[in-house]
Amino acid sequence: MNLPAEPNGLVLNISAVERETGLSKDVLRMWERRYGFPRPGRDDNGERQYTPADIAKLRAIKRLMDVGLRPGKLVEHSLDELNALADVRSAPRKDQLAPALERDVLALLQAHDAPGLQHTLANMLMKQGLQRFVLDTVTPLNRAVGEAWMRGDLQVFEEHLYTEQLQVALRTAVNAFPRQSGVPRVLLTTFPHEQHGLGLLMVEALLVPEGVQCISLGPQTPLEDIRRAAVAHKVHILALSFSGAFPLRQATDGLASLRRQLPPQVTIWAGGEMTRRVRKTMPGIVLIPDLASTVNALRSWRAHWVPQASGY
Amino acid sequence: MNLPAEPNGLVLNISAVERETGLSKDVLRMWERRYGFPRPGRDDNGERQYTPADIAKLRAIKRLMDVGLRPGKLVEHSLDELNALADVRSAPRKDQLAPALERDVLALLQAHDAPGLQHTLANMLMKQGLQRFVLDTVTPLNRAVGEAWMRGDLQVFEEHLYTEQLQVALRTAVNAFPRQSGVPRVLLTTFPHEQHGLGLLMVEALLVPEGVQCISLGPQTPLEDIRRAAVAHKVHILALSFSGAFPLRQATDGLASLRRQLPPQVTIWAGGEMTRRVRKTMPGIVLIPDLASTVNALRSWRAHWVPQASGY
């Protein structure tokens, strides 16, 4: 087994790179044409062979693109420079809220201590109560974990473990509340292509203690089905969550379309990081730029609501 | 409703069809070239516009391919013939187990009765216990829901509601078990691009009552991170789930790569619909073609395991 064995060690074809980086084959070929990067070797059949170094740099670029940077400016930098860039971007906005807890959780993740993590989360939850836990603990924790991942201090699987354990904790707490048949009925979901469902669970965790009846469809419901579901379930509020990376135009178009097609007595909430990038006010859409506003929006809705016939 | 109705009503571009059917753009174009199906209309820019009828037939074909049939033979049949074919194939393995329950659940979904659905699921779970619930109730229910969706009897959002409520029920039950620090430690996840995480939860629900310590990373962990996580958590077993639609080649390549990179004392389980299409035996990979085999595989592992030093 001491042959030249795998001369290139590990090489990946274009499909594997698409899988590993999330960049489509078309994009990979186009970048090669336009920017000269990546410029993979070729096998006997002329097919591209990417190296692990290519993957690393592509991942770094993808990370930075997800926070708004453009690929054309990024490809010319080295991997080290890209990582430095990521550091710079995450440094400025720091808040002193429970930095000790954040350090603890990051340490637990890096030590791969799943039981310890679960214990810590459950502990904080019981101590603070569900709503405070979400607002004061989970929100800054999410940011800390996200930044640690950007810096490369956390690996993908460590971040996955965090998300999973957090969902377990939140789900357990939400289910502990007695089933409500109350008002309002809220339908929770995201647009197609929006992967992140954690926000939905966090919103549910804020609403359920207020006596709201939440109906969650999970992430990625087609637009037309969101409309149908809102009508079928006769909901009072339709709550949609958008992560920071979601294309602004796609969101506003979709929201406007839903607003047109749904009866006016259905309130539409749009929340999540993306909503901070929205400039124009959208008639008939309530923007919820941060989680704390959710409860306010609920109070406001209740203040103005008058029971109506026809199930609404 | 007897108008030519919506001239463009709903048309999808090739990306949307890829998303909806799981067939790559390349495959869709190649089928059009080779078989003349689908033959979508074109917009002003010459881009393909697929109709909902195209989608329905493509889905029917995809489903039959997932059980081993070849596309060349399928494209020439009508949608009705394809559905008939599917019925024939699914008829043999019919279990008379609770067809009444299946009808009930479908009826609840179509009536959009979320509380009723949740109540029914929780009821069955308490009556049967977690493991029997997963094996005897959830498995056939999933099939029934999937088939109803294929037939168009269920809308997307109704299927989403089912998945969500089922996850709530399973998650609640799994969490009710005391935290185990036991042996074996099992790492659960899926490959990138594998959307379906429900299988992971079902496996977890089967293993936790056996005293297994499950560490779930949720779906879509990059290959390299799966390897790192298995090592970091010093797991005895790595369990991977693949839906029927998952590309066979990608799965076998990935599994072989993991097998090469992980120490031999780490057992690798590959489960899910896809594994039924696997022909060649893969050395060092335990195939788990159905959920019931999971418990057997665990028993077998325990029978052969001898405690070792170095944490394994």
Add this chain to the structure above:
DNA sequence: GTTCATCTTTTGTCTTGGACGATGGGTTGA
């Protein structure tokens, strides 16, 4: 008759290079 190896057909993926249109940033004008 069964099993294994080889050949053929089928099917999926990769290739190139061109084109269009959506998105974002910047500038101009009200």
Add this chain to the structure above:
DNA sequence: TCAACCCATCGTCCAAGACAAAAGATGAAC
């Protein structure tokens, strides 16, 4: 200050050809 516009950037789609991998069919040996 805000909206409308323009331009550069960037992603997706198209066509047709080539080849490789998988599945099925054939034939030979046991």
